[in-house]
Structure formats: C-alpha cells, structure tokens
Amino acid sequence: MRTLENAVVVVTGASSGIGRAIAEELGSGGANVVVNYFHHKEQAEEVVEQLMQHGSPAAVALQADVSHPQEAARLIDETIKRFDRIDVLVNNEGINIDRALKAMSVEDWKAVIENDLNSYFYTLKAALPFYIQQRSGTILNISSLAGQMGNYGQANYGAAKAGIIGFTKTAALELARYNVTVNALSLGAIESDMWSGVSQEIKDGIAKRIPLGRFGTPQEVALAARFLVVDAPYCTGTTIQINGGMYML
Secondary structure, eight states: OOOOTTOEEEETTOSSHHHHHHHHHHHHTTOEEEEEESSOHHHHHHHHHHHHHTTOSOEEEEEOOTTSHHHHHHHHHHHHHHHSOOOEEEEOOOOOOOOOGGGOOHHHHHHHHIIIIIHHHHHHHHHHHHHHHHTOEEEEEEEETHHHHOOTTOHHHHHHHHHHHHHHHHHHHHHGGGTEEEEEEEEOSBSSGGGTTSOHHHHHHHHTTSTTOSOBOHHHHHHHHHIIIIIOTTOOSOEEEESTTSSOO
C-alpha cells in the first residue's frame, strides 16, 4: 500500500466532472493537488477551495493546454518548482467531436487525437525525468470502452482511446525498472460534461444496454483511481473496466 499523505498529484482537465472527482478523492487522502485547467479558471479555483477544506495540505490551479507539448511541459515544470516532485500523474484531459466518417473533417480528427491521445504523451514525457530521478511514482490514464468496442460517430475518439491503452502498456513496460506503475481506466457511460447535450431519451436508451441499468458517477471512477494509486502497487500495464457490465473482456 502506498500513501497519499503529502504526495504530489497532477490531474489534467480537473476543473469539472471526472477530473474534479479524482482530484477531490486523492486530495481527501492528504495529497497536494495540482488542478490543471484550460478554459475554466473559476471552476478550477473552486475545486482548489474544496480541496483545501477537505484534507489537501496544498492545492493550486494551473492553466495549460496540454494538447501542446510546450504547455504540457510548463505544467510539469511549474509543479516541480512548487512541490519539488511529482508522485501521481492523472491524464484525464479530453474532448469529443462526434461525426460519422463521411462528415468528419481532417481538423475534427486532429483536434481529438491531439487532446485525447497526444496530450498524454506530452505530459508523461515532461514528467519522465523526475520519475526516473525519484525511482517511484504512478501514472493513470483515462480511456474509454469506445476504444475497445467502437462507437458510431466516434472514429477519432475511439482511435485516441484505443491508443491510450496501447500507450499505457508500453509505458508500463519501460518504466517498471524505475518502480513507476502505469495503468488505465476504461470508462463506459459516466454522468459527466460529455453527456450534457444528450437528451434524456437517448440516455435512457443507452442505460437499457447496461447490465447494471444506469450510468456511472464520477465519484465511482475516482474510487477506482484511488485503488490504482494507493492500493495496487503490484498492478502495472493493466486496464480496469468501469462500465456497469456494458463491455466485458
């Protein structure tokens, strides 16, 4: 078992939804948390306030568009300047631009791949020298069942999420020698911002396809994240399914 007490945690896309839930769950265990955001400064600062009130000894909101390598590197460098180390990196940042292939533009494809896949490499690449120096730490990548079973209108998103799983396995192999674990969570239908524009009728139809009969919550994802970060030091290169039974390996 590892401890969150005074650990330094970076969560990308942490101003709302799943990222916020993970930040709050890890912060409540006594971690120092870097709340990364791109657009929503006020929301990120609200997360910081909540963290400080509920067990985090230090928390800070840092703006960076991690889909750009220089910004991702700046996020990690600023973390090191403030806390002298990084123990946990949670790659959660992502967008979706859903269109059938015949309507999907090159720009639609590139935007999602940059945000949902390349950003994971950029942050890990920037953090890698510090992990190697410390010879400890963990990395958690957020993926999706769209990358395992596909989903209509999500060729770009599915490709990115499938890539995350392959990236996680390779990173786990390469970083094991430094006592750094790398794992992924593959999410099904979770009540998050991504679903905000979807009608209740469509959501009800999706829920009928889920054996547990409902969407998951960000807090349920956060509990699984905490398990991999704290209670699973011998797990690396693994992908945990959180989808209510909608997809089973």
